[in-house]
Amino acid sequence: MNRALRWALLSVGLAGVFAALTVTPGVATPPSALTNVPLARGANTSDGTIPFKAGTDVAMAQITVSPGGSSGWHSHPGGAIVVVQQGSLTVYESVGDQCQTKTYTAGQAFVERPGEVDQVINTGTVPYVLFVTFPRVPHGASARTDEPDPGTCPGL
Numbered sequence: 001m002n003r004a005l006r007w008a009l010l011s012v013g014l015a016g017v018f019a020a021l022t023v024t025p026g027v028a029t030p031p032s033a034l035t036n037v038p039l040a041r042g043a044n045t046s047d048g049t050i051p052f053k054a055g056t057d058v059a060m061a062q063i064t065v066s067p068g069g070s071s072g073w074h075s076h077p078g079g080a081i082v083v084v085q086q087g088s089l090t091v092y093e094s095v096g097d098q099c100q101t102k103t104y105t106a107g108q109a110f111v112e113r114p115g116e117v118d119q120v121i122n123t124g125t126v127p128y129v130l131f132v133t134f135p136r137v138p139h140g141a142s143a144r145t146d147e148p149d150p151g152t153c154p155g156l
Contacts, residue, residue, distance in 0.1 A: 029058065042083040050078065055139065061132050062129065066127050067122050068121060074146055074147050075144075077142075077143070080111070080114055083132075085129040086106050087105075087106060088105040091103075091120050093116060093118040103123065117147045152155075
């Protein structure tokens with residue numbers, strides 16, 4: 001083996017030994033006195049987004065509605081991120097002079113945009129349970145605004 005190759009191999013070897021001795025492996029710190037209870041998780045089935053604003057509140061709620069029950073017409077000033085934990089529901093949304101419907105079931109998630117006017121009805125046979133995060137709630141205000149029936153979904 002020629003002299004230049006031996007020096008190259010020796011240099012690489014020494015660099016490796018130096019790195020192994022001087023680089024401290026990263027050590028994660030485990031949590032202490034912390035309990036994390038997952039409440040709900042769902043795959044997002046909507047294309048909505050909600051931008052967050054500094055200085056607004058974030059509220060969370062568990063909402064349960066019996067079969068045949070409804071939310072009443074409402075909106076959310078900062079929108080809502082909804083995970084369906086149990087049951088099924090149908091969202092009736094007033095869009096212009098149209099009534100759009102979408103049904104969600106356990107394991108799904110969806111986004112209600114800020115100011116979107118809708119009504120949610122339990123169309124299933126068991127209570128639905130939702131875990132909802134309300135971002136961008138004006139400080140000290142309600143996460144929900146009751147709305148008049150827009151008249152776009154006859155029979156509701």
